[in-house]
Amino acid sequence: MKITINGTLHEVSATTVAAVLEEAGFTGKLATALDGDFVPAGLRATTPLTEGAALEVLAPMQGG
Numbered sequence: 001m002k003i004t005i006n007g008t009l010h011e012v013s014a015t016t017v018a019a020v021l022e023e024a025g026f027t028g029k030l031a032t033a034l035d036g037d038f039v040p041a042g043l044r045a046t047t048p049l050t051e052g053a054a055l056e057v058l059a060p061m062q063g064g
Contacts, residue, residue, distance in 0.1 A: 004054045018044035020055065031058045
């Protein structure tokens with residue numbers, strides 16, 4: 001299925017947020033939003049993806 005991850009179109013086989021994070025190689029502490037709605041880490045494994053979905057993935061950064 002085709003979804004957008006951080007503004008870039010991707011063809012993925014994953015069907016949940018957790019699976020697509022693994023498929024795309026995201027690791028560590030992350031914040032995720034699917035179609036503009038925050039997805040807590042505990043719900044990623046059960047949050048389904050649909051064709052055309054937009055996933056935003058953010059990693060915390062230190063600095064100042």
